Amino acid sequence: MKTVYQRSKGLMDAPTHYCPGCTHGVIHKLVAETLEELGIIGTTVGVAPVGCSVFSYNYFACDMQEAAHGRAPAVATGIKRVHPDLAVFTYQGDGDLAAIGTAEIVHAAMRGEKITTIFVNNAIYGMTGGQMAPTTLVGQKATTAPFGRDKERQGSPLRMCEMLATIDGCVYAERVAAVDVPGILKAKRAIKKAFQLQLEGAGFTFVEVLSTCPTNWGLTPRDAIAWLKENMVPYFPLGVYKQ
Amino acid sequence: MKELWKGNEAVAEAAMRAGCRYFFGYPITPQNEIPEYLAKHMPARGGVFVQAESEIAAINMIYGASGAGARVMTSSSSPGISLKQEGITYLACAELPAVIVNMMRGGPGLGNIAPSQADYYQATRGGGNGDYRTIVLAPASIQEAADFTQEAFDLADVYRMPVIVLADGTIGQMMEAIEWRTPPRRELPAKEWATNGHRGERPHNIINSLFLDVADCEEQNCRLQERYELIAERETRYEEYMAEDAEVLFVAYGTSARLARAAVLKLRAQGVKAGLFRPITLWPFPEVALHARAAMPSMKAVIAAEMSTGQMIDDVKLAVNGIRPVYLVGRSGGAMPMPMELVELALEVLA
Numbered sequence: 001m002k003t004v005y006q007r008s009k010g011l012m013d014a015p016t017h018y019c020p021g022c023t024h025g026v027i028h029k030l031v032a033e034t035l036e037e038l039g040i041i042g043t044t045v046g047v048a049p050v051g052c053s054v055f056s057y058n059y060f061a062c063d064m065q066e067a068a069h070g071r072a073p074a075v076a077t078g079i080k081r082v083h084p085d086l087a088v089f090t091y092q093g094d095g096d097l098a099a100i101g102t103a104e105i106v107h108a109a110m111r112g113e114k115i116t117t118i119f120v121n122n123a124i125y126g127m128t129g130g131q132m133a134p135t136t137l138v139g140q141k142a143t144t145a146p147f148g149r150d151k152e153r154q155g156s157p158l159r160m161c162e163m164l165a166t167i168d169g170c171v172y173a174e175r176v177a178a179v180d181v182p183g184i185l186k187a188k189r190a191i192k193k194a195f196q197l198q199l200e201g202a203g204f205t206f207v208e209v210l211s212t213c214p215t216n217w218g219l220t221p222r223d224a225i226a227w228l229k230e231n232m233v234p235y236f237p238l239g240v241y242k243q
Numbered sequence: 244m245k246e247l248w249k250g251n252e253a254v255a256e257a258a259m260r261a262g263c264r265y266f267f268g269y270p271i272t273p274q275n276e277i278p279e280y281l282a283k284h285m286p287a288r289g290g291v292f293v294q295a296e297s298e299i300a301a302i303n304m305i306y307g308a309s310g311a312g313a314r315v316m317t318s319s320s321s322p323g324i325s326l327k328q329e330g331i332t333y334l335a336c337a338e339l340p341a342v343i344v345n346m347m348r349g350g351p352g353l354g355n356i357a358p359s360q361a362d363y364y365q366a367t368r369g370g371g372n373g374d375y376r377t378i379v380l381a382p383a384s385i386q387e388a389a390d391f392t393q394e395a396f397d398l399a400d401v402y403r404m405p406v407i408v409l410a411d412g413t414i415g416q417m418m419e420a421i422e423w424r425t426p427p428r429r430e431l432p433a434k435e436w437a438t439n440g441h442r443g444e445r446p447h448n449i450i451n452s453l454f455l456d457v458a459d460c461e462e463q464n465c466r467l468q469e470r471y472e473l474i475a476e477r478e479t480r481y482e483e484y485m486a487e488d489a490e491v492l493f494v495a496y497g498t499s500a501r502l503a504r505a506a507v508l509k510l511r512a513q514g515v516k517a518g519l520f521r522p523i524t525l526w527p528f529p530e531v532a533l534h535a536r537a538a539m540p541s542m543k544a545v546i547a548a549e550m551s552t553g554q555m556i557d558d559v560k561l562a563v564n565g566i567r568p569v570y571l572v573g574r575s576g577g578a579m580p581m582p583m584e585l586v587e588l589a590l591e592v593l594a
Contacts, residue, residue, distance in 0.1 A: 012447075042442035045311065057449045063438035065310045065450040068333050071303035074295065078307025078315075079438065081291045082265060086440050104303070107296035 008032040010041050010061050017055060021214035021221025024053055026178050027120055027187070028060070031091065034192045035062060038199070044087040045079050047072040049101075051093035052126040070101025073108035076115045087198055089116040095125045098134040098158045105164070112169030112203040116194045119160060119206065122213040123232060130216035134158045137231055142216075157235060161208045165241035171203035173242040177210040177233060179225045186238075210236060245420040250385045251276035253421060254318070254344055254408065255284075257392035260423070263314045263342070264290035267304035269297055269323060272356045273412035274346035277318040298323040302330025302343075309339040310450035312437030314396055318344035320412070321362050322353060324370075331405050332371030336452035336463065338436075340399035342392065343377075344408045346415035349577035357577025358412035358498060363554035366409045367526040374464050376471050378406040378478065379525040381496040385419035387523075390426055397429045398478065402470060409525060411550065413498045475527035482521045483536065485511065489518030490541050491589045494533065494559045495548040496522045499580055503548045506585035516541070517589055525555070530562035537563045544592045548572045548580040568592070 007013065010032025018024045035041045044062040048054055050069035057064035067075040072090035080088040097105050097119050108115065124142055125131040132142035132149060135157045139148040149157075165173045172194055176187040187209055194205035210232050212224035219227055248256070255277045258266070266285060268278040278294065285292040295301035301317050308315045319327060324345045334341050347362045349355040369375045378398050382388040388410060395406040438448045454460035485507055486492060493503035500521040510517035520536055522529050537545050545567050547556035553573040560569050572580040572588055 042444070043440040045438045045440065047307070054453065057451060061447055063441055063448045065307060065438055066337075066453055067306070068303060068329055071299070071306075071330075074300040074303035075307035075310070077293065077300075078265070078267065078304035078309070079311040081293060081304075082308045082311040082313040083439055103296050104300055107300065111293075 008036050010035040012061050014058055019215040023178050023211040027209050030188045030191050034195050040087050047076045047090040049092040049096040051096045056091050070096050071104055073104040077113050080115050091118045094121045094133040094135040098160050109164050109167040109170040109204045114198050114201055116198045116205045119208040120211045121208055122211040124213050124216045126213050126216055161241045164206050169204050170242055172197050172205040174240045175208040175238050245422050247418055248385055248421050249418045250388050251415045252280045253385050253389040254392045255280035257389040258316045261393040261396040263316050265308045265313045265315045267293045267295050267301040267317050269295050269301050271320045271323040273415050274318050274320045298326035302327040305341050306330055309341050310438050312434045312439050316342040320346045320348045321350050328371035332373055333452045334405045335375035337450050338403040340403055341405045342395045347411040355577050360550035366407050376526050379409050381409050381525050383497050383500045386421040388414055389421050394426045400431045401429050411498050479527045479529045480523035481529035481532055484519040486518030488516050490516045490543045492518050492520055492545045493548055494520045499548045502582055505582040509586050528558045533562040537567045544568050546570045551575050
């Protein structure tokens with residue numbers, strides 16, 4: 001029988017804990033396929049964040065480290081400085097990267113650390129139960145913004161791709177949305193390109209992936225995708241910000 | 244041949260002599276000569292120096308580099324060490340070796356830049372969240388700062404845990420003649436757990452401090468606890484000075500021990516049998532040896548001398564366990580217990 005599709009060798013044979021309709025699984029797959037296609041599963045170290053993807057260390061087939069909340073870019077710096085020959089990536093959510101870990105991501109970019117960061121932005125804290133994130137949209141409800149995010153009191157969402165693109169050490173920054181087939185294909189190309197640039201020693205590379213959180217948004221998976229396209233994409237425009 | 248070395252620079256040089264090639268730090272007085280020395284000398288020895296954006300980032304770089312299998316060190320002073328506690332508790336749980344130097348300064352808060360010993364509780368009780376300990380070495384001279392820093396790396400590797408070199412601004416800033424010597428090297432276990440790329444030749448390694456299942460988390464705590472008990476048995480260190488026939492015993496470590504030693508000599512010159520008990524490992528604290536010394540029939544009183552309002556004295560009291568009265572000379576905010584203060588208190592309690 002001819003095999004037409006199989007699990008990437010970059011992923012362990014382990015069931016994930018993600019909610020139905022969450023796009024973490026798709027993004028994991030894209031990273032894993034990239035590692036496999038570049039032949040670097042055995043020469044990569046990944047850094048898992050604190051948040052929904054905390055257990056990604058059980059899912060990726062490369063060596064993994066689990067970092068403290070927000071510190072993945074610092075942990076990755078330590079790994080990469082010891083092993084410049086290895087590929088090193090961080091996989092982080094919006095609370096992890098854009099709130100508690102803002103200093104770490106900005107300075108890893110500033111130093112031009114030769115690492116790749118996969119930033120999964122779903123505009124909410126997922127694992128802790130739907131609190132407001134720095135990327136929560138104005139008007140969007142969260143358990144700590146029960147009346148919707150108020151621009152006057154809580155400010156406007158952070159655009160990390162745009163911010164990091166201003167830093168010289170960041171050589172590549174692209175925002176994609178992994179919610180439909182064209183988007184997933186684009187996300188794959190972006191992730192692969194980021195890893196390739198890292199292997200060439202170009203500098204810090206960053207891919208922001210807009211992602212859904214049906215559970216904490218209170219939407220069905222299908223409605224969540226529509227909500228992302230209607231609300232997140234206008235505020236977080238897709239595209240290449242640094243190349 | 245003896246050479247004149249400043250404490251901070253001796254610590255930095257000792258780290259490189261012990262094979263440390265990765266240092267991650269952040270500036271703070273009075274320990275700046277450590278990162279400055281390493282920034283200058285590390286590249287020529289094939290090493291890496293990174294000035295991090297914060298103490299928090301630095302200790303997490305240590306986590307990553309140690310998890311990748313390297314010998315690593317960071318250094319700071321009191322407020323900076325507070326920031327590093329997040330990373331230290333993760334290192335402890337993930338069983339990662341690392342050397343952390345604290346050149347203590349006056350506190351609490353921003354305090355001042357004068358020498359202090361007020362981080363004793365923080366260093367000896369773990370310091371961060373959860374049930375854990377770190378080995379704490381307390382040098383009382385530049386020679387010991389150089390020796391202990393080298394030994395700290397082997398201790399960290401053997402027991403897979405963070406080791407703290409706890410000194411103060413005096414040790415960091417003072418110059419003394421020292422001899423470079425290599426401490427006896429221990430047999431080091433292979434770092435089979437390191438995340439250095441499995442190359443398809445072994446299962447993937449995971450460096451982690453998350454144990455979501457209650458039974459797993461308790462098991463991990465028990466594993467650590469067993470190791471701590473082994474360390475207490477094997478690695479407890481102290482030094483005594485004129486303690487064999489003492490009727491009053493000073494207990495002091497680091498800079499305070501030097502002052503207490505002066506007090507011992509002054510009292511002996513007056514015919515008073517004074518002695519000094521100096522803990523070298525603050526954790527594990529040499530409680531058995533101290534109890535035995537305090538229990539001598541000649542002993543009348545024990546005096547803890549420290550550059551804090553009284554922290555080590557708790558361990559002294561636990562060790563003495565009520566069999567002798569325990570008194571305190573505690574100075575804080577950068578002040579030191581002066582030998583005359585110790586002499587006066589000793590004469591008073593013996594009267």
